[in-house]
Amino acid sequence: MNAIQTHFWAVRDYLAPVLRESKFKEHGRITPDEFVAAGDFLAYKFPTWSWSSGDASKTRDFLPKDKQYLVSKGVPCLRRVSQMERAALGTKRKGAASSSTAQTDERLLSFAEGKDGIDVTGAGGEDDWLATHLDDEGQGASNAEVGEIEDMPDAPPEADSLTAGQEDDLASRIAGTSLGDDDDDRDDGGEVGDIPDMDDEDEEAMAGAGVVEHEDPSALAPPPKAAPTTSAGGSNILSVRTYDCLISYDKYYQTPRMWLVGYDEHGSPLKPAQIFEDISSDYAQKTVTIEPFPHSATLNTASVHPCKHASVMRKVIERMDASVKEEQKRLRTKQQQGGEGEEASVDDAAAPTSSTKKKKWGLGGAMKKVANRSTSSAAVATSDSSDSPGDATTSLVEVEGLRVDQYLLVFLKFMASIVPAIEIDATQSF
Amino acid sequence: MASSSSSPSPSAPNDTATASNILQFSPLPTQISADFWHALSTLKLDRLRLNEAPLPLRGEYGVARRVKDRKTGEVVAVQGTLALAEGSLEAVDARGQAGPPLEATSSSQPFSASSNRPLSVPAYGTLLNYNTAVAFTSADKNALFNSQADEILSNLLHSPEPLRDAVLRFTILAYADLKKHKFYHWAALPALVAKPGWSLQGGGWSAIEEEQGEKMSEALREHVERYKGTCDAGFALVRQKEKGEGYHLGRITDYVSFYPGGVEESEPPTVLFIDPSSHDSAPGWPLRNLLNLFAVRWGVKKLRAVCWRDELSSTSTGTSASLMGTVFLPTDNASSTGGLVQPEGSPSPLPLAQLASFPARPAAVGWERNAQNKLAPRVADLGPLMDPHRLADQAV
Missing domain, CATH: 3.40.140.70 (Ubiquitin-like modifier-activating enzyme ATG7 N-terminal domain)
Incomplete structure (x- = not known):
């Protein structure tokens, strides 16, 4: 079944025309050229991302040979999604929702609650994930179940991916994510649970066969296993899962597509069931599936199926675009007021973190910060000669709203909500 | 000062108390x-x-x-x-x-x-x-x-x-x-x-000062650019420029000619290496054989080591994670004749177990x-x- 479907997708992909016309604001899709432009911008802004050429026999001719897909290697993943979700639920139970610090916890919850009213097509006990996570004792059991692949209904995958309501939730959630320093602490310090042991029967069977090491006081003994993983004894040493993240361009859906190759704490490749532990439980094994990577002859790996990317991206972009424009307009009018408004406008330009803005449109504000550094300096420049507001306006016009080369930054925000534990959102780290 | 404590003790694997000054290297996975x-x-x-x-x-x-x-x-x-x-x-x-x-x-x-x-x-x-x-x-x-x-x-x-x-x-x-x-x-x-093991001198590891770090980073960027793709990119000799402005980096193999005035006891040669370790006090594995290289090839027994741990990209955080410290081979006379490697044709035993x-x-x-x-x-x-x-x- 999977093979047929994969072949069907391959044929459909082959037949689909290459998108030529730019309409990213209308429907969230981008052309290959825009993908390249956005990729260039991403790689420039965040050098952990780079272009890769992939397998020569799999080169797609509508993309430049050396820019087939984007890759970011060794992206750390500090904890499992279940830990994050459980932590979020824990704070809810304590009734801490009233304080403003609970805002980030609320995200996962509101999303989960929104799901209740929605018909998820026969995914068995999966609807109850909320309950299983509430029950701490049942945690082990539910983890074990991830290993088993559930039967999915035979409907095409489009049917059991996002419904319209979910998209809305998702879009609002992403648009609400804050780009700045996420200082809202969730009070779950030390929540980091035990890392599950690797299945080692095979290794034991192939045991060391009499290898002896010379006694060596100069080798650093590995930290004891039971030690907490974060900042043990002042040494910020961490052994965490890492991911190779790949972004290819999907010709049929005309959107970027995210692929994940995971490695455990010791550098061994992860099994799919383990990869699913790092994917928000709403998506694991539904929108995220194991499929052949288009730029490699043999690699099969986890991928976020792009069937709903365009519509989600459109919604996110719509909101962000509006907020970016609004911000720009506000800035412009303030500048035109001149005189006493001058000081304030400079302040705003320098720090677009005015509290309400940040919470709701933090991304938009920060996007502006990324893109419009020139405009803010322009604002400073014009405040010197306050009788020439026209100059400022013209410099703003060229970046009306969201630019298409910022598409992938938005896309990464979107992906970060599906794989919340993987630090793909490079805008928050360094 | 601590040469007495570094007794070669193959019997006790975890005597961290006596071996506190022994330099430990963090294995590279x-x-x-x-x-x-x-x-x-x-x-x-x-x-x-x-x-x-x-x-x-x-x-x-x-x-x-x-x-x-x-x-x-x-x-x-x-x-x-x-x-x-x-x-x-x-x-x-x-x-x-x-x-x-x-x-x-x-x-x-x-x-x-x-x-x-x-x-x-x-x-x-x-x-x-x-x-x-x-x-x-x-x-x-x-x-x-x-x-x-x-x-x-x-x-x-x-x-x-x-x-x-x-x-x-x-x-x-x-x-x-x-x-x-x-x-x-x-x-x-x-x-x-x-043998005896490399040890860390008194002050231990210290962070690199900001100004120093910036200058070094500049010199390193140049060095890495020049030797990109070769092992030389990961290791360098460091020398302060004559006028005290910035640093001069060179290939390890040029050691003999790198220090124009020769090396004095008070001012040991400085090596810089790209350090994969993230441990507070343990440098990464590559330093280990690098130090041995200095010891066996040039007879250097005291070095200043710079463990470079920062990215060179512009998005630096301002705080440097790189470390600097002086390491030395204790002149432990008791065991120096027994248990050391003496390759054929070599006049004196090498400081290796x-x-x-x-x-x-x-x-x-x-x-x-x-x-x-x-x-x-x-x-x-x-x-x-x-x-x-x-x-x-x-x-x-």
Whole structure:
């Protein structure tokens, strides 16, 4: 079944025309050229991302040979999604929702609650994930179940991916994510649970066969296993899962597509069931599936199926675009007021973190910060000669709203909500 | 000052109290990506077949990656690894069959596995891929390892490219179960054991001052640019410029000519290396053989070491993670005549421990431990990602 479907997708992909016309604001899709432009911008802004050429026999001719897909290697993943979700639920139970610090916890919850009213097509006990996570004792059991692949209904995958309501939730959630320093602490310090042991029967069977090491006081003994993983004894040493993240361009859906190759704490490749532990439980094994990577002859790996990317991206972009424009307009009018408004406008330009803005449109504000550094300096420049507001306006016009080369930054925000534990959102780290 | 405490104590493995001044090195874990195994299985099936000859390998390591934990706001460092990817086997692929280790490091062909991180250092090694599980299990690993140690010593002494041939030379034993898509592997990064061990001088490690760090970073950027793709990119001699403005970096192998006025006791030579370790007080594994290189080739017993741990990119955080400290070989006279390696034709014994059973052989350590911290191979199970039948089951 999977093979047929994969072949069907391959044929459909082959037949689909290459998108030529730019309409990213209308429907969230981008052309290959825009993908390249956005990729260039991403790689420039965040050098952990780079272009890769992939397998020569799999080169797609509508993309430049050396820019087939984007890759970011060794992206750390500090904890499992279940830990994050459980932590979020824990704070809810304590009734801490009233304080403003609970805002980030609320995200996962509101999303989960929104799901209740929605018909998820026969995914068995999966609807109850909320309950299983509430029950701490049942945690082990539910983890074990991830290993088993559930039967999915035979409907095409489009049917059991996002419904319209979910998209809305998702879009609002992403648009609400804050780009700045996420200082809202969730009070779950030390929540980091035990890392599950690797299945080692095979290794034991192939045991060391009499290898002896010379006694060596100069080798650093590995930290004891039971030690907490974060900042043990002042040494910020961490052994965490890492991911190779790949972004290819999907010709049929005309959107970027995210692929994940995971490695455990010791550098061994992860099994799919383990990869699913790092994917928000709403998506694991539904929108995220194991499929052949288009730029490699043999690699099969986890991928976020792009069937709903365009519509989600459109919604996110719509909101962000509006907020970016609004911000720009506000800035412009303030500048035109001149005189006493001058000081304030400079302040705003320098720090677009005015509290309400940040919470709701933090991304938009920060996007502006990324893109419009020139405009803010322009604002400073014009405040010197306050009788020439026209100059400022013209410099703003060229970046009306969201630019298409910022598409992938938005896309990464979107992906970060599906794989919340993987630090793909490079805008928050360094 | 602490030379008395560094008694060579092979009996007690964990006497951290007495060995507090002994410099400890943080082992460099290997990270073999899935596409490396893919490349190996293709190579095995199409070209190598039953050929078990050693294959040249090229891996890469870089500084620890620092990320901010979104939950706690803390900055955590994720240790650098010796990464092997698809391109690590390219040298073989071009030749069509296994050949001798690479002749030149002057990156003639693009290295596709190379990450784009500006600070990545290549490391060269050998892959021994066995045809059967029995051969893999029963291979005489001790003998193999010891001959590696021998080779490393002779390269430290005589090789024109000691960085490539000795300082971070690794071996990977592997057995590929192509039917089950399971890959058993065991890496060894041999480092010669100094005797008595390298120790850290009084003040310990200290952070690099900001101004100093900036100047050094500038000089390092230049150095890395010049030696990009070779082992020289990862190691450098450091000298302050005459007028006190900035630093001058040079190749390790130019040691004899690098310091114009010679080296004085009070001002030991300074080496800088790209440090993959993220541990507060333990530098990374590459420093170990580098120090041995200085000791056996040039008789240097005191060095100032700079463990470079920062990215060179512009998005620096302002706070430097790099460390600086002075390390030395204690002149422990008691044991200096017994138990030291004395290669043929060498006038004086080298400050390296010898194997009990083979007096002329240096002792070395460096087998990689598995997830349970045991000396045993690891397994990469790619069945779920490669086996067509299981894939079909999975995603229906």
